[in-house]
Amino acid sequence: MFGAACASSGAGGRKVEITQNDDGCAPTSIAVTPGEKLNLVVKNDSDSDTYEVEGIDGTKLEEFVVHKGTTRSAGYTVPDGAGTHKMKCYVPAGPSTIIELVAGGASTTGSPGAAPSAASGSPAASKTAEGGDAAGTSVAVTLADYSVTVDKTSVAAGKIRFIATNVSGEHTHELYLLKTKPDGTFDKLGEVEAIEPQKGGSMVLALPPGAYQLACLIAIGEAGSTVDHYQQGMYSVFTVR
Numbered sequence: 001m002f003g004a005a006c007a008s009s010g011a012g013g014r015k016v017e018i019t020q021n022d023d024g025c026a027p028t029s030i031a032v033t034p035g036e037k038l039n040l041v042v043k044n045d046s047d048s049d050t051y052e053v054e055g056i057d058g059t060k061l062e063e064f065v066v067h068k069g070t071t072r073s074a075g076y077t078v079p080d081g082a083g084t085h086k087m088k089c090y091v092p093a094g095p096s097t098i099i100e101l102v103a104g105g106a107s108t109t110g111s112p113g114a115a116p117s118a119a120s121g122s123p124a125a126s127k128t129a130e131g132g133d134a135a136g137t138s139v140a141v142t143l144a145d146y147s148v149t150v151d152k153t154s155v156a157a158g159k160i161r162f163i164a165t166n167v168s169g170e171h172t173h174e175l176y177l178l179k180t181k182p183d184g185t186f187d188k189l190g191e192v193e194a195i196e197p198q199k200g201g202s203m204v205l206a207l208p209p210g211a212y213q214l215a216c217l218i219a220i221g222e223a224g225s226t227v228d229h230y231q232q233g234m235y236s237v238f239t240v241r
Contacts, residue, residue, distance in 0.1 A: 022049065050067050087099040172223040212237075
């Protein structure tokens with residue numbers, strides 16, 4: 001199965017193959033040329049996982065999903081000038097790999113990458129998943145190093161506003177809303193990305209009853225992190241009744 005992803009600015013460019021398996025994604029470093037157009041061809045060879053791919057730390061690649069046994073392509077145009085541009089290839093609350101596109105001889109180590117170009121917490125902040133922007137229930141979510149704390153662990157189904165605050169003094173965090181599936185894996189329903197220290201953001205989602213997690217999925221190498229935040233225990237169980 002072959003499909004086109006939303007990001008297509010580099011369609012028709014040099015073919016770059018990326019493979020996803022049960023342990024993560026490969027390769028982790030790709031040599032590119034400033035201004036080069038790439039055709040990213042991503043194949044999911046895992047046994048059971050649905051992977052997501054997106055640009056991070058300022059890389060402008062729109063998120064797309066690759067289901068088990070499928071291949072998707074996405075275009076990407078490398079910015080002018082030397083630098084390292086990062087993509088995140090991951091299963092929500094599962095394996096996560098940072099792939100670096102290295103342009104013009106830039107080092108792949110010793111640098112956290114470019115700072116996000118968007119305002120802290122802005123990609124999903126105050127964004128409604130299913131129409132309207134009002135919510136009958138608000139849930140305050142505190143992000144710390146490395147924990148997620150909520151002021152309510154259970155709420156009634158309907159539109160819910162999640163208000164995230166990063167109380168860390170030095171680390172960037174993010175907030176993902178994950179729905180727990182019967183097989184124990186997760187579907188990602190919403191996110192507030194790149195919340196800098198002492199900043200915040202919010203999202204409104206219309207949720208049916210079920211089991212969920214509120215989590216930070218920042219991986220090693222993302223936003224300068226040296227640890228995987230989810231593996232450090234940065235999630236909280238949440239119920240919609």
